[in-house]
Amino acid sequence: MYTDLKDKVAVITGGSKGIGRAIAERFGKEHMHVVVNYNSDATEAQQAVDVIVKNGGQAVSVYGDVSTEHGVQGLLDAAIKHFGGLDVWVNNAGMEIQAPTHELSLADWNKVISINETGVFLGAKTALRYFKENHKPGDIINMSSVHEQIPWPTFASYAAAKGAVKLFTQSIAMEYAKDNIRVNGIGPGAINTPINAEKLADKEQYAQTVAMVPMDRIGKPEEVAAAAAWLASSESSYVTGITLFVDGGMTLYPAFKDGQG
Numbered sequence: 001m002y003t004d005l006k007d008k009v010a011v012i013t014g015g016s017k018g019i020g021r022a023i024a025e026r027f028g029k030e031h032m033h034v035v036v037n038y039n040s041d042a043t044e045a046q047q048a049v050d051v052i053v054k055n056g057g058q059a060v061s062v063y064g065d066v067s068t069e070h071g072v073q074g075l076l077d078a079a080i081k082h083f084g085g086l087d088v089w090v091n092n093a094g095m096e097i098q099a100p101t102h103e104l105s106l107a108d109w110n111k112v113i114s115i116n117e118t119g120v121f122l123g124a125k126t127a128l129r130y131f132k133e134n135h136k137p138g139d140i141i142n143m144s145s146v147h148e149q150i151p152w153p154t155f156a157s158y159a160a161a162k163g164a165v166k167l168f169t170q171s172i173a174m175e176y177a178k179d180n181i182r183v184n185g186i187g188p189g190a191i192n193t194p195i196n197a198e199k200l201a202d203k204e205q206y207a208q209t210v211a212m213v214p215m216d217r218i219g220k221p222e223e224v225a226a227a228a229a230w231l232a233s234s235e236s237s238y239v240t241g242i243t244l245f246v247d248g249g250m251t252l253y254p255a256f257k258d259g260q261g
């Protein structure tokens with residue numbers, strides 16, 4: 001628990017399931033006030049709200065598409081209306097489409113970029129404007145991936161978007177450091193969430209995935225949420241512009257793990 005997080009107001013995009021839901025629930029345990037954004041699953045978002053309230057936080061679920069200005073503005077409006085302001089904005093919403101790149105349609109490319117990359121820009125811009133106009137310090141956390149660093153054939157649009165998120169995070173961290181606005185990324189490895197459900201249900205693909213993780217296991221959404229809580233708290237007060245990898249060592253070139261090469 002980080003006592004300074006109590007009563008702080010957070011927006012979490014894509015907060016109804018997976019990693020976003022785990023962050024929402026962790027923030028609830030920190031007794032924060034949380035706007036749980038959802039795009040397609042109102043029931044799950046409401047379940048997240050119920051858990052947060054049960055654990056001593058406050059929460060409201062709000063529909064919004066992060067790839068639109070209207071969508072992200074609605075989240076800020078809800079934070080102000082229900083909780084009186086904003087302290088932490090987590091750009092978590094994301095999705096992926098697999099296709100050989102020579103067959104990937106422009107529509108699918110645009111969809112991946114608009115949610116994973118433009119959505120991060122729009123969310124960050126909305127939070128930055130609020131912090132600047134109100135002369136407030138603030139924290140922005142952008143959900144990146146190990147694929148901001150590791151190339152991913154047949155997921156090139158996703159890797160391109162996450163690579164963009166990395167340099168966007170670093171650029172605005174520098175741009176707003178003097179305003180006491182910290183901006184950091186989190187780079188999860190293979191985490192057990194709905195985005196991976198099909199892959200992890202298949203025994204062979206599960207084994208292939210675990211083989212890429214030096215710690216020999218798939219990560220839990222709660223382990224990513226713990227990183228988000230630390231980055232939101234004052235315990236990380238001198239940290240900005242990083243990507244905190246939560247990946248069991250996946251970015252450590254696991255092919256070399258037995259001393260080959």
Ligand code: NAI
Nearest residue numbers: 014018019039065066092093094145188190191193194195
């Ligand atoms: P998930 O599929 O469980 O959750 C994604 C969330 O984003 C859902 O709540 C979905 O409704 C929401 N979303 C999608 N499009 C949206 C839109 N236009 N507007 C608002 N919300 C939207 O996936 P997961 O695993 O929880 O992923 C969360 C983040 O973590 C994503 O950015 C993903 O790229 C990233 N990540 C996940 C990894 C994993 O292994 N699960 C690994 C690396 C990164």
